[in-house]
Amino acid sequence: MKASIYIAETINTTDVITAISKPEYGAVDVFIGTVRNHTQGKKVIKLFFECYEPMALLEMQKIADEAKERFAIQEIIIHHATGEKYPGELAVVIAVAAHRRKAAFEACEFAIDTLKQTVPIWKKEFFEDGSVWVAAHP
Amino acid sequence: MKASIYIAETINTTDVITAISKPEYGAVDVFIGTVRNHTQGKKVIKLFFECYEPMALLEMQKIADEAKERFAIQEIIIHHATGEKYPGELAVVIAVAAHRRKAAFEACEFAIDTLKQTVPIWKKEFFEDGSVWVAAHP
């Protein structure tokens, strides 16, 4: 089984769901972020995810720890993809198991919101007429 | 591919996620409800889900329609299991695809909250010392 906090070229939703599903828990919420084929009206050809991996893993672990402190959840798994990704491919999968569903939803949303603010991973979008590092400039 | 609104003895998370994942959408939220092996400190041997199927399908469709009206989502799939279920087995899978994650989370939580209030499905819990229809009595 892969680690709860994991960064790789290829990630897999089924791996994550299988790992988090146990008869003790009644509720699992899963967030799946995929590469969109368009953004702000422009066709996206592909993405490139660059990653400062040791720090990204630490920041992802901090999110998992904080989620467990703040919400009544049992387990959380965060997997993020790196490298070249095409529309429809997975970018991130976050799964949260809890006894009660409200905590699972809240923790999962907290985790993806925080990941987008703190984890050192950068997305470059490739269009037909060029490329851009997302969010770099105002 | 199975219908978006579906009731069967056996449901499958992968089916649902595969059906809802498209390159147009960036965010998918999935709620997975499974049979817990305990409730209020008691060991659960198994469950039985009884279902008034034609009406349950209608009520599930109403939830899907209302979710699409209220939230900026693209698709919603609701599958519910019936019959005898053992701890760890799937009870319900709800998946919501959206361009933006907030709407996906909100619609998914709305759908499971509403399903538990309106859809004519009844859960009987079997313990070592008897059984009970859940929520029937105060």
Place this chain on the structure above:
Amino acid sequence: MSHTILLFGITKDIIGGSVHETGNAFTTVGELRRHLYNIYPQLEKLNSLMIAVNNNYANDDDRLQSSDEIALIPPVSGG
């Protein structure tokens, strides 16, 4: 005339069997409800008891036709 009522969940245990024949006809959902509460007082002890007519939740003042599909809906607990 009579109505055939579909029973689910705990109402099966209370009334016995999976259908109940009323024996006579009722004009409204409320009348049917009072009739059932009279014969099966345990129904009144449930957290709630909805009555569905033709696969939709009905109000007590909704009128009944002999051709209606009527079902007792005790507190649901899916999910």
Place this chain on the structure above:
Amino acid sequence: MSHTILLFGITKDIIGGSVHETGNAFTTVGELRRHLYNIYPQLEKLNSLMIAVNNNYANDDDRLQSSDEIALIPPVSGG
């Protein structure tokens, strides 16, 4: 003495290459930041520029050691 700065995302494009050698040593994160803004004014036009020391986000008054692993963190955009 010098610091080796790891570069990521758009800072690679602005500075060129995946590492930057400062040439001299800086006492604090803030001093290093001002030095970089002087040589590469485009860094100041970013939405934000964090500096990580030993895999943790640092403040401008944090002190630098020559053995520290230092990285420029332009606005992140994972997920």
